[in-house]
Amino acid sequence: MNDPDVTLLGWSDTFADQITPEEAGLVPLRLSEVRRNRVMALTPALDVVEMALSGDMVATDLAVGDFALGDMDAGRLARVLERRSVIRRRAAGATAAAQLIAANIDTLFITTSCNADFNEARLERYVALAIEAETTPVVILTKADKALGTPAEYLARAEAISPRVEAIAINAKDLDDIARLEHWCGTGQTIALVGSSGVGKSTIGKRLSGADLATGDIREDDAKGRHTTTARSMHRMHAGGWLIDTPGMRELALVDTAAGIATLFEDITDLETDCKFSDCKHQTEPGCAVQAAVRAGRLNAERLERWRKLKAEDAANSETIAETRQRGRKFSKTYKSAMKAKRGKRGE
Numbered sequence: 001m002n003d004p005d006v007t008l009l010g011w012s013d014t015f016a017d018q019i020t021p022e023e024a025g026l027v028p029l030r031l032s033e034v035r036r037n038r039v040m041a042l043t044p045a046l047d048v049v050e051m052a053l054s055g056d057m058v059a060t061d062l063a064v065g066d067f068a069l070g071d072m073d074a075g076r077l078a079r080v081l082e083r084r085s086v087i088r089r090r091a092a093g094a095t096a097a098a099q100l101i102a103a104n105i106d107t108l109f110i111t112t113s114c115n116a117d118f119n120e121a122r123l124e125r126y127v128a129l130a131i132e133a134e135t136t137p138v139v140i141l142t143k144a145d146k147a148l149g150t151p152a153e154y155l156a157r158a159e160a161i162s163p164r165v166e167a168i169a170i171n172a173k174d175l176d177d178i179a180r181l182e183h184w185c186g187t188g189q190t191i192a193l194v195g196s197s198g199v200g201k202s203t204i205g206k207r208l209s210g211a212d213l214a215t216g217d218i219r220e221d222d223a224k225g226r227h228t229t230t231a232r233s234m235h236r237m238h239a240g241g242w243l244i245d246t247p248g249m250r251e252l253a254l255v256d257t258a259a260g261i262a263t264l265f266e267d268i269t270d271l272e273t274d275c276k277f278s279d280c281k282h283q284t285e286p287g288c289a290v291q292a293a294v295r296a297g298r299l300n301a302e303r304l305e306r307w308r309k310l311k312a313e314d315a316a317n318s319e320t321i322a323e324t325r326q327r328g329r330k331f332s333k334t335y336k337s338a339m340k341a342k343r344g345k346r347g348e
């Protein structure tokens with residue numbers, strides 16, 4: 001398994017260690033597209049192959065970025081390897097179920113601009129999500145060349161979110177600035193870009209990989225300017241790593257991020273343990289250590305409020321999923337036929 005080509009896929013010991021001697025004849029693959037009952041996958045030679053699922057696999061349990069072992073003679077995936085990280089989101093609609101967006105991402109580039117798009121609450125939500133997914137959050141502040149105020153102000157505000165957050169201000173149209181991102185984009189590394197519309201994700205993606213994220217173009221120019229056909233959602237970066245851009249990546253909502261939120265706001269969760277009542281809501285209760293910290297100027301009241309909102313959002317989303325799971329298949333069928341009838345009425 002020391003084939004140097006394998007490392008090009010982003011393969012590392014985490015995955016090599018999972019292979020049993022009986023699996024030595026199988027080929028490491030990386031999923032680049034997941035369909036209903038088959039997948040597209042990248043081989044160590046970076047060819048895209050179509051593979052069937054093995055009997056016990058369910059497409060909804062697979063994600064772009066997953067590593068798998070392929071039985072190439074049978075044209076079938078033999079096994080999906082345990083992931084290093086996974087990003088989930090709440091699917092749209094009333095039947096909200098957690099949907100896998102991408103797996104094995106090392107760094108999440110949380111993108112916002114040095115202008116009115118900058119919003120601590122939104123950044124915190126993405127950082128909590130990155131922590132939950134076990135990826136490293138890096139905040140990219142674009143449009144530094146047109147900053148409303150100075151880029152340094154935005155850098156300070158972004159880094160104040162958590163000691164875990166590294167922030168970098170760039171002009172996404174400047175190649176020297178883009179080069180400062182390559183540290184996270186080398187061989188063996190996988191990244192993804194999240195952030196609001198118009199903040200510069202496509203601009204960054206295009207410069208890092210040559211891929212046109214905005215159009216989902218699958219024809220890319222390699223370093224020598226030749227056209228190469230690659231996968232739709234996995235883009236090889238010039239620095240050697242992979243950029244994953246799945247349709248769901250652009251509109252992530254929180255789901256089951258309780259642990260990520262608790263880690264991001266560990267100052268508050270630490271304080272909480274000193275409240276007199278174990279179910280303290282930190283409002284007007286006597287002996288509330290959180291409110292005491294606010295009064296003493298040790299905790300920012302706005303930050304407390306953002307933590308409250310984030311927790312409420314996570315709880316609401318997670319509840320919907322638990323409920324949906326309980327209702328199971330039967331509900332899903334009823335819902336689908338109801339939606340079909342609704343669409344029929346609207347003439348779609």
Ligand SMILES: Nc1nc2c(ncn2[C@@H]2O[C@H](COP(=O)(O)OP(=O)(O)OP(=O)(O)O)[C@@H](O)[C@H]2O)c(=O)[nH]1
Nearest residue numbers: 142143144170171172173197198199200201202203
């Ligand atoms: N001056 C300047 N313009 C930028 C910068 N980053 C992006 N832009 C411009 O902002 C516009 C939007 O950038 P996109 O890369 O399309 O933004 P996006 O995040 O991909 O947007 P969606 O595709 O809607 O999600 C484009 O006109 C870019 O050229 C920057 O750092 N400086």
Ligand SMILES: [Zn+2]
Nearest residue numbers: 275280282288
């Ligand atoms: Zn309290």
